Amino acid sequence: MHLRSEAIVLAIRAHGEHGAIVRALTESDGLQPGYVRGGRSRALRPILQPANLILGDWRARTEDQLPGLTVELIHSRAPLFREPLPAAALDWATALTAAALPDGQPYPRLHSALDGVLSAVEAAPAARGWAVALVRYELLLLADLGFGLDLERCAATGATSDLAFVSPRSGSAVSVGGAYGYEDRLFPLPGFLTQGGAAEWDDILAGLRITGHFLERDVLIGRDAEVLAARSRLVDRLKRAVA
Incomplete structure (x- = not known):
């Protein structure tokens, strides 16, 4: 070899x-x-x-x-580890990838996306420039491993408009009408996940809640607790940074 x-x-x-x-x-x-x-x-x-x-x-x-x-x-990229927030982002993105992917199987989209996230952290360590890219990377990793979210139509009605929530059970979008009476059991769906573009901090944190739920449930089952601890450190630092 x-x-x-x-x-x-x-x-x-x-x-x-x-x-x-x-x-x-x-x-x-x-x-x-x-x-x-x-x-x-x-x-x-x-x-x-x-x-x-x-x-x-x-x-x-x-x-x-x-x-x-x-x-x-x-x-x-070692100099980035001198700053707590960029360090937490690099720690999490690399630890997640190492824990989630099997050895020897090519994932060219994930390789390209990870390099893009790491480069974004390097270019804009203030976080606003890379947090959206990190959420999108987590979504891509879920999809490439077979656990992709369906955010194109409502799981309850089939509607493709007014999508406002995500089911924590199915990973599917739910419309305003389809969620009536069950809103408190669902994740709010931030607009940038379906419409693209930039995002406000509340939406970014909402996106991280969604991806974190499905990563822990479907991908990181039984993994080293330190991997999830790396994500907790990142989310905590993001929350402090925008408070």
């Missing part, structure tokens, strides 16, 4: 005294794990940071063996 590719670093786990197991997302070959000799060294720690773009070289004698991985830095 030999693979040489650009990749986004998603997760790093210490292995042995000096090494690290790194999981990185490639465009054509999906999520690829590899063992980096000396991965915890002073020279490699700045390279092996979540959200960094690397050139990776994976080599293994058999398909079942964990490949050895050597890395070269292409682009570093």
Whole structure:
């Protein structure tokens, strides 16, 4: 097995005294794990940071063996970890992707979208410029894993207009008329999820509530609690930032 590719670093786990197991997302070959000799060294720690773009070289004698991985830095996003809010966004986006995707299966749309989210955080660390992109990335990940939301028509009436809610059970939109009497059991549907464009903070937080519910229920079942903790930190910091 030999693979040489650009990749986004998603997760790093210490292995042995000096090494690290790194999981990185490639465009054509999906999520690829590899063992980096000396991965915890002073020279490699700045390279092996979540959200960094690397050139990776994976080599293994058999398909079942964990490949050895050597890395070269292409682009570093490490300076963003000095600021709490951008750091929380990078932590969550990379941890979610590492936890949700199976190894070795290509998800080119997710690779492109994740790179777009990380670049948006880098370009606009104040959050207004990237929060909408993050919600859309979560929706895309749900869809590509087979848990997509149906926000085009009302689950109760079939109507395609006046869509104002989302059912927490089915993930389908519900119109004003279809929701009558059950509004308090449904998620408010923010307009930017169906109409595109920018969004106010209340709508962004509403979007995060929707995606968070379905990610936890359908994708992150039984996953490391630290993954969900990363999302809680991000949402808490967003709420404080806009309060």
